[in-house]
Amino acid sequence: MNKIRAAITGVGGYVPEYILTNKELETMVETSDDWITSRTGIKERRILKGENQGVSVMGIAAVKELLAKTKTDPKEIDCIIFATVTADMTFPATANIVATAVGATNAFSYDMGAACSGFIFALTTGASYIQSGMYKKVIVIGGDKMSSILDYTDRTTCIIFGDGAGCVLLEPSTEEVGVMDSILRSDGGGESYLHMKGGGSRIPASHESVDARQHYVYQEGAAVFKFAVTNMADVSAQLAERNQLTKEKIQWLVPHQANKRIIDATANRVGISEDKVMMNIERYGNTTAGTIPLLLWDYEKRLMKGDNLVLAAFGGGFTWGAVYVKWAYNS
Ligand code: UT7
Numbered sequence: 664m665n666k667i668r669a670a671i672t673g674v675g676g677y678v679p680e681y682i683l684t685n686k687e688l689e690t691m692v693e694t695s696d697d698w699i700t701s702r703t704g705i706k707e708r709r710i711l712k713g714e715n716q717g718v719s720v721m722g723i724a725a726v727k728e729l730l731a732k733t734k735t736d737p738k739e740i741d742c743i744i745f746a747t748v749t750a751d752m753t754f755p756a757t758a759n760i761v762a763t764a765v766g767a768t769n770a771f772s773y774d775m776g777a778a779c780s781g782f783i784f785a786l787t788t789g790a791s792y793i794q795s796g797m798y799k800k801v802i803v804i805g806g807d808k809m810s811s812i813l814d815y816t817d818r819t820t821c822i823i824f825g826d827g828a829g830c831v832l833l834e835p836s837t838e839e840v841g842v843m844d845s846i847l848r849s850d851g852g853g854e855s856y857l858h859m860k861g862g863g864s865r866i867p868a869s870h871e872s873v874d875a876r877q878h879y880v881y882q883e884g885a886a887v888f889k890f891a892v893t894n895m896a897d898v899s900a901q902l903a904e905r906n907q908l909t910k911e912k913i914q915w916l917v918p919h920q921a922n923k924r925i926i927d928a929t930a931n932r933v934g935i936s937e938d939k940v941m942m943n944i945e946r947y948g949n950t951t952a953g954t955i956p957l958l959l960w961d962y963e964k965r966l967m968k969g970d971n972l973v974l975a976a977f978g979g980g981f982t983w984g985a986v987y988v989k990w991a992y993n994s
Contacts, residue, residue, distance in 0.1 A: 779978020
């Protein structure tokens with residue numbers, strides 16, 4: 664009997680309407696469209712505005728689109744995993760909120776926090792449930808409302824990030840398609856370079872923690888950049904090599920959208936030309952766990968059954984990894 668694989672059978676996505684351009688950022692912090700474009704590749708990002716609007720709003724919209732597109736009855740969903748570092752609340756899990764809102768009343772659901780690598784970690788977890796034969800329909804969401812944890816007086820972080828969410832449906836297949844292999848890594852030593860200190864159990868919210876701006880993203884950009892370039896490229900090359908994926912055999916590199924220079928370095932290392940690299944950083948910036956599913960959402964119509972995709976990410980933790988996916992359908 665053929666091995667059961669976890670095929671991606673549909674993609675959904677959502678980005679908020681509000682567009683925060685580099686020009687508008689020029690009025691908020693000392694920066695320029697030129698600097699942002701040349702140093703990051705970002706031109707604009709989406710922001711979820713309004714009172715009481717958590718990341719669940721985007722997750723729900725993305726999943727509703729996915730269910731409609733794939734004509735899936737929400738009651739058939741077994742599990743929903745939401746990769747995010749900007750959950751609506753510390754608890755309950757945002758995945759619980761999404762599951763109930765979309766009518767997935769038979770699903771168990773939980774959040775996964777692996778920052779920018781969250782989606783590929785959750786994808787590998789969801790795929791394992793399917794491959795084991797335990798579950799038949801798993802939804803994996805990646806999304807973040809980064810605007811909720813950004814200091815809009817800090818030009819080194821507020822220009823990079825944006826809001827958005829995407830998701831995929833995983834189902835069993837006995838064909839040679841789906842999640843084929845993955846390499847996932849983490850190193851807690853990255854804590855000092857990229858973190859949000861306030862609001863957890865070590866430093867609960869207090870007047871002092873708010874005054875010390877501890878409820879915002881802190882990043883030592885240049886240091887993170889160096890780790891990201893090396894690790895994302897290394898792991899992608901390693902994954903390609905152990906699956907005999909020569910550059911001719913890879914149709915798409917699907918890299919986390921943190922900085923165009925990191926994306927270019929990863930593509931160079933794997934030997935992939937620019938036309939085979941998915942990119943939407945110029946429109947959405949870095950949506951943390953949202954970048955990779957939003958790329959799949961944007962490029963879905965160009966994907967063909969049998970295409971070999973290498974998904975790669977690096978982020979807070981540090982966490983990083985790469986996943987080899989063989990695309991399962993033509994749109
Ligand atoms: O997704 C999670 C993982 N995160 C990443 O992968 C991000 C990795 N890091 C990066 O993408 C880049 O390091 C940044 C885009 C964050 C920064 O770019 P950089 O080329 O590494 O700049 P830098 O931090 O080395 O700063 C260079 C200069 C500094 O000025 P001085 O000290 O040379 O006078 C900064 O103050 O650029 C200045 N600068 C800015 N200037 C205009 C920093 N931010 C800005 C800005 N506008 N927004």
